[in-house]
Amino acid sequence: MLELAFPPAFILILGALLIAVARPGMRPVLVLAAPLLTLWAIWQLPDGVLMTVGFLGYPIELVEASPVRRLFATAFAIMAFAGGLFGLRQAKWQETAASYAYAAGAVGVSFAGDLITFFLFWEFMALFSTVVIWCGGTDAARRAGVRYALMHLVGGVILKIGIEGVMIHTGSIDVRPLVLDNFDTWVVLIGVLINAAAPPISAWLADAYPEGSPFGSVFLTAFTTKTAVLALILLFPGAQVLIWIGLYMVFYGIIYALLENDMRRILAYSIVNQVGFMVCAVGIGTQMAINGAAAHAFAHIIYKALLMMSAGAVLYQTGKRKCTDLGGLYQSMPITTLCGIVGALAISAFPFTSGFISKSMISQAAADQQMVWVWYLLTAASAGVFLHAGIKFPWFVFFQKDSGLRPADPPWNMRAAMILFAVACIAIGCFPGLLYSLLPYPVDYQPYTGEHLVSQFQLLLFAGLAFFVMLPAMQRTLTISLDLDWTYRMLLPRLAGWVERIWVALMELIDTRWQRSGRPLVERLTRWSEPGGALARTSPIGSMALWVTVILVLVVALAQRG
Amino acid sequence: MSAPDQPANAPATPWLSRPANIRRLWWAFAAILLASVLAQALVHMHAYFDFDGWFGFNAAFGFLSCVGMVLFAKALGFFLKRREDYYSAAAEAKERRDDA
Numbered sequence: 139m140l141e142l143a144f145p146p147a148f149i150l151i152l153g154a155l156l157i158a159v160a161r162p163g164m165r166p167v168l169v170l171a172a173p174l175l176t177l178w179a180i181w182q183l184p185d186g187v188l189m190t191v192g193f194l195g196y197p198i199e200l201v202e203a204s205p206v207r208r209l210f211a212t213a214f215a216i217m218a219f220a221g222g223l224f225g226l227r228q229a230k231w232q233e234t235a236a237s238y239a240y241a242a243g244a245v246g247v248s249f250a251g252d253l254i255t256f257f258l259f260w261e262f263m264a265l266f267s268t269v270v271i272w273c274g275g276t277d278a279a280r281r282a283g284v285r286y287a288l289m290h291l292v293g294g295v296i297l298k299i300g301i302e303g304v305m306i307h308t309g310s311i312d313v314r315p316l317v318l319d320n321f322d323t324w325v326v327l328i329g330v331l332i333n334a335a336a337p338p339i340s341a342w343l344a345d346a347y348p349e350g351s352p353f354g355s356v357f358l359t360a361f362t363t364k365t366a367v368l369a370l371i372l373l374f375p376g377a378q379v380l381i382w383i384g385l386y387m388v389f390y391g392i393i394y395a396l397l398e399n400d401m402r403r404i405l406a407y408s409i410v411n412q413v414g415f416m417v418c419a420v421g422i423g424t425q426m427a428i429n430g431a432a433a434h435a436f437a438h439i440i441y442k443a444l445l446m447m448s449a450g451a452v453l454y455q456t457g458k459r460k461c462t463d464l465g466g467l468y469q470s471m472p473i474t475t476l477c478g479i480v481g482a483l484a485i486s487a488f489p490f491t492s493g494f495i496s497k498s499m500i501s502q503a504a505a506d507q508q509m510v511w512v513w514y515l516l517t518a519a520s521a522g523v524f525l526h527a528g529i530k531f532p533w534f535v536f537f538q539k540d541s542g543l544r545p546a547d548p549p550w551n552m553r554a555a556m557i558l559f560a561v562a563c564i565a566i567g568c569f570p571g572l573l574y575s576l577l578p579y580p581v582d583y584q585p586y587t588g589e590h591l592v593s594q595f596q597l598l599l600f601a602g603l604a605f606f607v608m609l610p611a612m613q614r615t616l617t618i619s620l621d622l623d624w625t626y627r628m629l630l631p632r633l634a635g636w637v638e639r640i641w642v643a644l645m646e647l648i649d650t651r652w653q654r655s656g657r658p659l660v661e662r663l664t665r666w667s668e669p670g671g672a673l674a675r676t677s678p679i680g681s682m683a684l685w686v687t688v689i690l691v692l693v694v695a696l697a698q699r700g
Numbered sequence: 701m702s703a704p705d706q707p708a709n710a711p712a713t714p715w716l717s718r719p720a721n722i723r724r725l726w727w728a729f730a731a732i733l734l735a736s737v738l739a740q741a742l743v744h745m746h747a748y749f750d751f752d753g754w755f756g757f758n759a760a761f762g763f764l765s766c767v768g769m770v771l772f773a774k775a776l777g778f779f780l781k782r783r784e785d786y787y788s789a790a791a792e793a794k795e796r797r798d799d800a
Contacts, residue, residue: 281791389769396773397781469714505748513748517758518765525766540717588743595736596758603733604766611774617781627787631794 145189145200146179146211147246147259150218154238157231166226169234173219176245180211187251196311199251206432206578210368211248213439214241216562217360224447224555225353228454233273237357240266244361248368252311253301260297260333260365264290267362270354271346279349285627286346289332289339290362297329316373327374334366334417335410336383340390341623343410348402348459352450355402359409359442364435367416371431371578376423381512384418387411388519395526396612397619399461401449401535405442408485408527411519412438418516419500422507425579430499433573437492437566441484444559445531448478451552452535455545461614466540473547475536477556484563486528487520489594492566495573495585498594502583521601528598529605534614733759 153172157165183203191198218241225234243266246259264287271283303322305311316323335343347358374380391411395404412434419431451474452467453459468475480491487493497520504513547553566573574581605612666673715721737756747753752761783789 278788392769393773393776396770397777399784466714466717468716508748510749513752517752517761518769521762521765522769525769537716540714589745592736592739592743593745593758596740596756597762599729599733599736600759600762601766603729604763604770608767608770611770615781616784617777618784618786619777619780620782620786621780628790631790635794 144179145246145249146176146183146215147242147249149176149179150215150238150242150245154235154242157235157238162231165231165234169222169226169238170219172238173215173222173241176218176242177212177215180208180215180245183208183249190251193254196254196305197252198255199312200255201249202251202313203249204578205576206368206371206428207248209432209436209576209578210364211245212576213364213436214244214248214361217241217357217439217443220443220447220555220559221353221357221360223558224356224450224552225351226551227549228552229351229353230273233270233351233354236266236269236273237354240270240357240361244365247365251313253304253313254311256313256369257294257298257301261294263362263365264294267358270357271350273354274350276349282346282349285623286342289342293329293332293339296325296332300325300327300329313372315375318374318377318379327377330366330369330373331383333362334370334413335363335387336417337386337390338622340387340410341621344394344398344403344406344621345623347406347409348400352454356443356446356450359405359446360439363409363413364439367413367420367431367435370417370420371428375420375428378421380417380421381509382421384414384416384421385512385515385519387414387417388516389522390414392519392522392526394619394621395530397617399614399616399618400459401452401461401464401531402446402459404461404527404531405445405449408445408523408531409442411523411526412442412485415497415500415516415519418512419503422500422503422509422512424503424507426499426506426583427503429574429577429579429581429583430496430503432577433496433499434493436573436576437484437496437563440559440566441481441492441563444477444481444556444563445485445527447552447556447559448474448481449531449535451548451556452545454548454552456543458543460616461534461538462616464535464541464543465538466536467543467545468536470544471536471547473553474556475532477560478536479532480560480563482528482532484567486524486598487594488524488528488598489586489591490564490567492563492573494567494594495570498585498590499583517597521597521604524598524601525605529602530612533605 150172153168153175156172157168160168183201185203185205187199187202189199189201191200218238221237221241222234225237229237240263243259243263246262247256250256250259268283268287268290271279271286273279274283300322301311303320304316304326307320307322316326318324318327332339343363347355350358370377370380387410389411391407391409391414395407395411398404398407416431416434416438419427419434421427449459452464452471455471456464456467458464484491484493487497501513501516501520504516570585574583665671668674716725737759740755745753751757
C-alpha cells in the first residue's frame with residue numbers, strides 16, 4: 139500500500155491533458171494507459187480518509203476510500219478504458235480528452251470525503267459531459283448540449299444551496315448519511331436526483347445522450363447517473379421516498395422506450411429504467427438492497443456501455459440510427475450482433491449474465507422486507523426490461539426486416555472493446571463471487587437456485603412471447619414522444635413569444651399615446667425654458683424690484699390682518 | 701414471428717429468413733416455453749407472498765404484464781407521439797420569425 143494517497147482522479151485528468159498535447163502517435167498509448175493507471179491507483183487505497191487539506195477553515199477530504207466507493211471507481215476506470223479502446227483510432231482526440239476528464243470527475247466524486255470536493259467533481263462532470271455531447275458535431279447535438287448544460291447547471295445550483303444549508307446548520311461537511319427532516323437535506327436530495335434522471339426531470343437524458351458521437355455516447359451512459367446512485371447510497375440510504383421514485387423511473391423507462399424509434403434513444407430510456415432499480419434499492423436500504431444497488435450499478439455500467447457500443451458500431455458503419463431504417467444487420471455484422479445480444483441478455487437479467495446476479499438481489503431485498511407491491515412491480519418491470527431493451531433493441535436493429543444494408547463489423551479496436559465487455563457480462567454472470575467479493579456488505583445470497591432459475595426463465599421467456607404476439611402493435615413509427623421537456627422546449631419559448639408580443643404591443647400603445655399628448659406637452663415645456671422662452675428670459679432689474687415690492691406689500695397686509 | 705420480406709435481387713435467402721425455418725423456430729420456442737413451465741414441477745418453489753407461489757405464476761405474470769405495458773404505451777402514444785421534426789420545425793419557425 140502507498141503511504142501517500144494520490145487522488146486517482148488526478149491521473150485521469152493528467153491523462154486527458156497529456157492526450158491534448160501529445161504527438162498523434164503517442165495518443166493511443168496514453169488513452170489506454172491512463173485508465174489502467176487510475177485503476178491501479180484505486181486499488182492502492184486503503185479504507186478511510188486518506189488525504190485532508192484545510193481550505194477556508196474546512197477540512198477538505200480529497201480521498202476517502204471504502205468498499206462501495208472503490209467499487210464504483212473501479213467500474214468508472216474500467217469503463218474509461220473500454221470507452222477509450224472503442225474510440226481509439228476513430229474518436230477525435232478532443233472528444234477522448236473530454237471523456238477522460240468526465241470520467242475523472244466521476245472517480246473524484248467516488249472518493250470525495252466532504253461535500254465541497256464532492257460538489258467540485260460533480261460540476262466537473264457536468265462541464266465535460268456537455269463537451270462530450272457537443273463533440274457529436276451536429277446542430278442537434280449543439281442544441282441538446284445547451285439544454286443539457288442548463289439543466290445540470292441549475293441542478294448544480296440546487297445542490298449547492300442544499301450543501302451550504304447543511305454546512306451552516308450542522309457545521310459538518312462530511313459526506314455521510316443525511317436525514318430527510320429539513321429543507322437543506324431535501325434540497326441536496328433534489329440536486330442529486332436531477333443527475334439520476336429522476337422524475338420529473340428525466341427528459342434530459344434521452345434528449346442529450348443519443349446526440350453524442352458513436353464514441354461519446356458510450357461514455358455518457360456510464361458516469362452521471364451512476365455517480366448519482368453512489369451519492370444516494372452515501373447520503374440517503376433507506377430514504378423511503380426513493381422506493382417510489384425508483385419504481386416510477388423503472389416504468390417510465392419502459393413505456394418511453396417502447397414508443398421510441400431511435401435505437402440510441404431506446405437505450406437512453408433504458409438507462410432511466412435501470413437506474414430506477416438502483417434508486418428503488420437504495421430506498422429499501424437494507425444491506426441486501428445496498429449490495430444489490432451497488433452490484434447492479436457495476437453490472438449496468440458494463441452491459442449498458444456494451445449495448446451503446448453495438449449501437450455506436452451500427453451508427454458508425456451505416457450512418458443510420460432509426461429502427462425504421464435498420465434491420466437484417468446480423469448477416470453482415472455478426473460480432474456486433476452477438477455482442478449486442480449479450481448486452482441485451484445481461485440488461486434483461488438472463489441467467490448466466492451479470493444482470494441476473496445483481497438485479498435479483500434487489501427483488502430479494504424487497505421480498506425480505508415483505509414489500510409486496512414493490513416486489514410485484516419490480517418483477518413486472520424485470521419482464522418489461524426484456525421487452526423494451528432485451529428483445530426490442532436487437533430485434534429491430536439486427537433482425538426484423540431486411541433493410542438491404544450490408545455493413546461490415548467495425549474496425550478491430552471497436553470489436554475488441556465490445557468483446558471485452560461481452561466477456562465481462564458473461565464472466566460476472568457465471569462467477570458471481572467476482573463481483574460479490576467487492577460489495578460493501580458481506581453477501582449471504584445464492585442467485586443460482588433451481589427455483590430462481592425456473593422463475594426467471596418463465597418470466598423472461600413469456601415476456602419474449604408477449605413481444606412477438608404484440609409485434610403488430612409495436613411497429614416503429616417516425617415519431618418522437620413528448621416528455622416534460624416539452625415545458626422548456628415548447629411551452630416556455632411560446633410563453634416567452636407571447637410575453638414578447640404583449641410587450642411590443644404595449645410599447646406601441648405607449649408610443650402612440652406619447653406622440654398624441656405626451657410629446658406636445660414636453661415640447662411646450664421645452665419651449666418655455668429654452669433660450670428665449672418665457673421662463674428663461676432675463677428680466678430687467680426694475681421689474682424685479684417692482685414685483686418684490688408688490689409681494690412685500692401683500693405680506694405686510696396679510697400680517698396686519700392676522 | 702413476422703417473416704422479413706425478401707428483396708428481389710438477393711442471391712440467397714439467409715437461413716433466418718426462410719419461412720420453413722421461422723416455423724421451426726416458433727416450434728422450438730414453444731417447446732422451451734412449455735419446458736420452462738413444466739420445470740416448475742421439478743424444483744421446490746416457495747412463495748414470498750401469495751399469488752407468486754401458483755403454478756406458472758411467473759409465466760402468466762411475465763406475459764400479462766408485458767401485454768399490459770405494450771397496450772398502455774400504445775394508448776399513451778396517442779397523446780404523446782409527435783412528428784420527428786416537432787421541435788426542430790418549431791425552432792426553425794422561430795428563427796424565420798426572428799430573421800423577418
